[in-house]
Amino acid sequence: PAVADGKIFIGDENGNLYGLDLETGAVLWNIQEPSPFRSSPAIAYGKVFVGSEGSSNIKVFDENNGSLLWQYSTGSGAAAPSVNVADGRVFFNTQDKMLYCLNATTSQLLWTFGTGLNMTYPAAVDYRVFVGHYSTDSNLLGVYCLRQSDGAVLWKRESSVSTPIDSLTVAVADGEVYWFNNRSTPYVECLDEFSGNLIWAVNIAELLSSV
DSSP: OEEETTEEEEEOTTSEEEEEETTTOOEEEEEEOSSOOOSOOEEETTEEEEEOTTOSEEEEEETTTOOEEEEEEOSSSOBOSOOEEETTEEEEEBTTSEEEEEETTTOOEEEEEEOSSEEOOOEEETTEEEEEEEOTTOBEEEEEEEETTTOOEEEEEEOSOOOBOSOOEEEEETTEEEEEEOSSSOEEEEEETTTOOEEEEEEHHHHHHTO
């Protein structure tokens, strides 16, 4: 779920998206989509931004009444269910291995970015977008830092390991970028947000075995 402005927003496996009163749990509105919701919506500017599993559409609803404000269809490849909103822009990737950036107010397409490989969910902060990409056999290859305004590559960091991944995420906090894979070789790298330089790397399995 996502919480904002005295409300909680949550989707379910049946394609229902709810807006609830945070204090009472009362249903303020409910809409239904043909595809399930399997990640939290993004809340910004009085709007609910959401993608649903297997759908090629990103939809935006009024957070107060659930009315549809706009939608965008990728036209090729289902949109990932996780949407990131920052600095007036909407970021999401697709099954056709592309990262999209839209204007959060008008739904205008601003740019796309692709490497020909699968990508992680984007993290947007400080007018930058961070996304990892990995091969068809689920080996992490690297992390990109893109400029939000036009998608230009500011830096790219090749992974120091190449291991199969179950769930790879990229997170950004306090000027540092973290990526993690949690499969056969749990591994974390910490990078400088502005240069991509490696600050530290930890093989969690080795760390735990030494305790």
